[in-house]
Amino acid sequence: MKRHLIATVVIAISIALPGSVTSQQPSKSGKWTKTWVVEWNEPAMYYGAKSGVIDPGSDCPAGTNPEIDWVKVLVDAGYTLEEAKWLRNPANPTRSPLHGQNQMAFRGKDRANVYVNPTSTPDPGLVGVSGTIGEGINLDGDEKNGFTSPTGEKGIDNTFYKTCGCWKTYRGPHRLSSGALQFNDSMRNGAWTTVIVVSGEGRDPMNDDRVKVGFYVSNDKMVKDGNGNIAWDYTFRITPHARYEGILPARTVNGRIVSAAPADIMLRDPGYTRDLELLRARVDLQMKTDGSLTGYVGGYRPWEPVYKGWVNARGTVIEVLTWVQLPAVYYALRRNADFSPTGPGGEKTHISFALRVDAIPAFVMIPDASKEVASVESYKQIAPKETTRAAAGTYMVVDGIVPDRTGKYQAGPNAVILPPKSSNN
């Protein structure tokens, strides 16, 4: 296999000299280059409990937000108790999934769809993080606001964590939250690949003031070893992409790569949103002695696409599986948003966010695979134009539900809630 052969030829370099110069292709713009593939990434969510994945901790003293009593929610929304129980009873042949389950969307004022019109229902409330420790990056340079990192660094800006950190999807120890497990399993099985290229102008990669960090897409899929871990030192070609690319100026200090200035970037999101747009993005990554890379890339991301990502993943399913009311997420993100692209007085459409990244050594080739990448540069100009993005799943989601196109009973504001027991939808 070509890719594997390449890896075999040069593997000795990266193993023999971990953390040292590994550029195989000197170029005019780069004295050294190091390359990795992201084998795990997840929203940076500090877990304040000592064990488990939902236990009470310093982050969420009451533990993860509890499972929701959907019968009560439906009754509060105006359904009768009988109707609510009927809608939640899987023994009812017409309940699941397309009629009864879909009906859960229609609990706004006048039975509006709360996913499309989240403000049609009062804010159900989403308990956020009340602890003071958080992971991420100081995005605004102000040490007086934000969290304190687990290592004592002040001013960590991660309001997304403050907002969603007690939600079951996001909460849990490193690599163990249900959302991280789900999306990284998908990535590791071939859904997408992100490679990182770091190049510098100086002689010492560990301490260099002129560094660039590049995040790129690769259409080459990661390979698992016999134990199910992502194999090190495989080779990946950069795939020029019209949107997913991020280049950040940086410097290294004792192997720690930190941004020298903010940049606006777009990465592949390990979540339903898919687009991780980060304004004023920064990195804080550590080159480890074993050759791997770990740390954060953070910035301000638009919060409304995050909400819509959850809605379009089938709102009703997300709500019952992750113990959340999506309108509560909408209100919380809107309330806590902390950045406006138009300036301090503008509408706060963005929220501070950090992505925790674990990457392993890999060989990264330029797009035509003729040689290894030797510097960080943009490939957007040679990326093909994007066509209409294919639906991610095998079903069509409309307004947060999968309409039942053939069913006798349809969910909606005027739906028949209690069809005869003899009906067979």
Added chain:
Amino acid sequence: MNLPFNRRSFLRGMLSGTAVCVGLPILDRFLNFNGSAFADGTKLPVRFGTYFWGLGLTDTPTGGTRWVPSKTGHGYEIMPELESLKPVKDKVSVFSGFRAIGDGRANLVHWSGHASILSGIAPAASGRFDGPSFDTKIADAIGGATRFKVIDIDASMSRQPISYSTRTGNGFATPETTPLALYTRLFGAGFQDPNSDDWKPDPSIMLRQSVLSAVKDQRQALMAGVGKEDQIKLDQYFTSVRDMENQLEVQLQKPERCETCVVPGAPKEMPRSASVDTVRANTSAMAKLLGMGLACNQTRVFNFVHTSGTSETYLAGQSKIYHQITHDEPTDAKLGYQPETSKLAGLVMQAFGDFLVELEAIKEGEKTLLDNSLVFAFSDTGYAKIHSIENIPMFLAGGAAGRHKAGQHIHTTGESVTRVSLTAMRLVGAPVGEFGSASMTTARPITEVIA
């Protein structure tokens, strides 16, 4: 009675000027004293079936498991979710640590796992396989001498019939979904009671058989007059005609008496519900009918779906279905696993235990139907919470007529699931040297379980 034929004999006759012949069921007189082989020492033909259930068994990302025994080889310990296999443990081999390998193809949730096991190819899209399911190869190899080449059964009580058996990858078999439908298929119109004294050939079958024979007679002339592409099409067509002829021939012959064949009474329609207890009862009722269908030599190959990949089963009185619970239940910090999910997995496996016990209850000589069968049971996923396609639970149950060295636990670290599929094919004598594609290509069956 001293019959002038052996197990290789065919019943021959003339029908509308055409010779017909039919294979014979396994008569006791063909067997050795303990019923483990034919009198001349040749191994018995086996029955083969797949048994599928959705949502895997319980693992945790930190390494805990509720089903993988710690001991490998013979004498593995019964893990909590395998408790129902205890009565037939020595006839069941457990396979752990195997995975579906996508080679870059995304994990299509509740699909890639069993599609890989059955077709050997990581599928490109949900709802279809990229090749035929291997049970069809087995049906072609051992299913031709019975009334039905294969019987497909769906006990899941799902809204839509579930089958994962396919010859093309695009269309899937239409299963029987109720005990009554299965009974009607096996023992309704067209069934010939081997123990009946009042047997007559069915005139309608004679007519259909005659028509097909007439087509057959013209085959050579037709084949000679068409191009290569059309010859291929015609050959495929005549192959299917021959299959049908074989089935009709079977029905035109009076079957020999069969001591183990006891025609059951027609079952009553059951209420349609996907509650765990109803699906389990449905599975048990259909297993009983299937077992007698196998004993009465109506088929030698079956595909049995207990629940679909996205199982809709639920515990009566609960508002959440099993599928939902696998995803939303947190791992208990003290126990190290999802307790409710594990409880439901145990109930699902209870139905598999019931299924095997039904086959074990039917005697064939001194052995049982289970001894003369091989049941390949598997799921769509390993750790269902994240749709993992690693450590997918798989079992081979039954003696395969003495070919399966059963009662072992085989563990690997990440080898392809297709090795177990190939092993199943080899155990029942399907002529397959290699199975799977790309990283799942294998020519290595698991020899530890092959006698």
